Amino acid sequence: MDIYYKISKEFTDTPGPRLINEGNYSGELFLSSVLIPKFKEALALKCNLVIDLDGTYGYPPSFLDEAFGGLVKEMNMKKNLILNNLIIKSSRRHYIEKIHTRMAVWEDLYIK
Amino acid sequence: MNIKTNNKNYVLWKKRRDTKVHKLNVKKKKWRKERRKQISTKKIDRSVKYLERDYLPDKFINVPKHFSIINNPNDTISFFDQLIELIYSKVKQKIYMNMKNVEVITVDALIYLLAVIKNMRARGMVHKNPIRGNYPDNKEAFAVFVRSGFLDYMNNGVEKIDSKDISRIYYGSNYDQNISKKMCIFAHEHSALTIDDTDYLYNSICEMMLNTVQHAYESSSKLINNWYSYAECNENELIYMFFDTGEGIAKTIDRRMGFLGLSREKDSDLLSSALNGDFRTSTKLKTRGSGLVSIKNSVGSDMIKYLSVITNKASNVYEINDKIIVEKKNDMDGSLTGTLYYWKVRRVK
Numbered sequence: 001m002d003i004y005y006k007i008s009k010e011f012t013d014t015p016g017p018r019l020i021n022e023g024n025y026s027g028e029l030f031l032s033s034v035l036i037p038k039f040k041e042a043l044a045l046k047c048n049l050v051i052d053l054d055g056t057y058g059y060p061p062s063f064l065d066e067a068f069g070g071l072v073k074e075m076n077m078k079k080n081l082i083l084n085n086l087i088i089k090s091s092r093r094h095y096i097e098k099i100h101t102r103m104a105v106w107e108d109l110y111i112k
Numbered sequence: 113m114n115i116k117t118n119n120k121n122y123v124l125w126k127k128r129r130d131t132k133v134h135k136l137n138v139k140k141k142k143w144r145k146e147r148r149k150q151i152s153t154k155k156i157d158r159s160v161k162y163l164e165r166d167y168l169p170d171k172f173i174n175v176p177k178h179f180s181i182i183n184n185p186n187d188t189i190s191f192f193d194q195l196i197e198l199i200y201s202k203v204k205q206k207i208y209m210n211m212k213n214v215e216v217i218t219v220d221a222l223i224y225l226l227a228v229i230k231n232m233r234a235r236g237m238v239h240k241n242p243i244r245g246n247y248p249d250n251k252e253a254f255a256v257f258v259r260s261g262f263l264d265y266m267n268n269g270v271e272k273i274d275s276k277d278i279s280r281i282y283y284g285s286n287y288d289q290n291i292s293k294k295m296c297i298f299a300h301e302h303s304a305l306t307i308d309d310t311d312y313l314y315n316s317i318c319e320m321m322l323n324t325v326q327h328a329y330e331s332s333s334k335l336i337n338n339w340y341s342y343a344e345c346n347e348n349e350l351i352y353m354f355f356d357t358g359e360g361i362a363k364t365i366d367r368r369m370g371f372l373g374l375s376r377e378k379d380s381d382l383l384s385s386a387l388n389g390d391f392r393t394s395t396k397l398k399t400r401g402s403g404l405v406s407i408k409n410s411v412g413s414d415m416i417k418y419l420s421v422i423t424n425k426a427s428n429v430y431e432i433n434d435k436i437i438v439e440k441k442n443d444m445d446g447s448l449t450g451t452l453y454y455w456k457v458r459r460v461k
Contacts, residue, residue, distance in 0.1 A: 013293075014289040014290065014292070014293050014314075015289070016287065016289045016318070017287050017289075017318070017322050017325075018322070022287050022322065022325060022326070023286065023287030023288070023289065023322075023325075024289070025289070055307070056307075056311075057289075057292065057293050057296050057307060057310070057311065057314040058292075058296075058310070058311035058312070058313075058314030058315045058318070059311070059315065060289075060314075060315050060318035060319055060322070060403075060406075061315065061319065061403060061406045062318075062319065062322060062403065091308065092308060092311065
């Protein structure tokens with residue numbers, strides 16, 4: 001049984017800036033309060049974490065970068081390993097592509 | 113024993129002396145009161161004269177007939193340069209903006225005027241060089257004044273009109289994604305656009321706000337760092353404006369390049385490079401600096417068909433033509449303090 005998380009319903013429909021000190025509902029807050037705990041839970045239960053991006057007004061690039069790029073850094077795992085247990089669901093394909101690109105950049109920088 | 117105090121003559125003498133001292137004290141008190149009165153009156157007279165003496169006659173400046181940063185950047189920016197120079201001058205003088213002959217006004221110019229006035233208020237310069245002015249004789253130009261919500265921020269006797277075709281001018285200094293949300297809702301109310309169609313709009317406004325907040329403390333701008341946001345709709349399109357009163361993109365890059373010892377390019381080239389993501393941000397992290405790129409790339413979306421960015425001496429336009437973003441660079445004579453983003457969104461009925 002996968003863990004399902006819809007951002008617009010459970011976090012906010014107006015995602016914010018990159019860092020907590022820059023404004024409300026930041027990527028950093030999403031990473032620390034949702035993404036890391038839920039992903040660890042999924043790893044422990046050996047299931048997938050499904051993040052549903054639909055229903056929000058948008059996703060500022062800084063938010064996605066900090067949240068999903070930050071996951072690579074914080075978990076100290078390669079992008080492909082993370083994506084074995086993380087499913088990103090969205091009707092807006094460009095967000096999924098952007099997340100993959102940003103995760104790859106963070107992997108190059110922080111994972112050896 | 114016959115002591116002095118019991119002496120009859122002494123008692124009489126003491127009584128006479130006390131009466132004399134009392135009379136003198138009453139006289140002195142009265143005199144002091146009069147003197148205080150005179151001094152206070154003199155002070156008031158002096159302060160009035162002092163003010164009158166130090167104030168030069170009103171300085172009249174004529175507002176350009178076509179008051180618009182977007183459509184008439186050179187004249188409008190030159191007017192603002194003159195205004196800011198007068199405000200910051202050491203000479204006390206009342207500034208009078210003559211708008212009588214203005215024929216066309218666009219809200220971008222009013223937003224900039226509002227930013228200049230708000231900056232004066234915040235820095236306590238209103239009393240030194242107060243600004244006054246008249247309204248345009250042209251009815252359409254006057255209507256822009258009233259409809260835009262500019263007068264909500266001014267002391268005036270003009271009745272405010274609520275129009276459904278415009279959003280009011282929002283402003284702030286902090287990141288507030290609710291304003292981006294309001295701008296998207298404005299699009300949904302005036303066009304058959306959905307939440308998925310306007311996500312580029314939401315993301316662009318959020319990134320612009322973030323740029324204002326992030327660079328607030330490193331800016332050497334003449335104006336206090338704030339952002340202003342506004343939207344209006346006409347028959348075929350929705351028009352959005354976002355104004356950031358920082359030092360401007362070209363100057364920020366120039367300051368950083370100065371540190372690196374690189375040569376100076378034209379402002380329009382610097383702006384173009386910044387929007388293409390050629391410069392790293394102040395954080396110098398590879399994971400940062402995607403904000404401006406995403407703003408430019410929003411033109412590639414189905415909804416946004418035109419984007420104009422005016423900053424310092426640069427005025428670049430991005431339009432979509434056969435699914436390719438066409439860039440038109442232009443360098444102006446004057447320099448705008450801050451950055452103005454102006455974009456048109458296709459109205460779907």
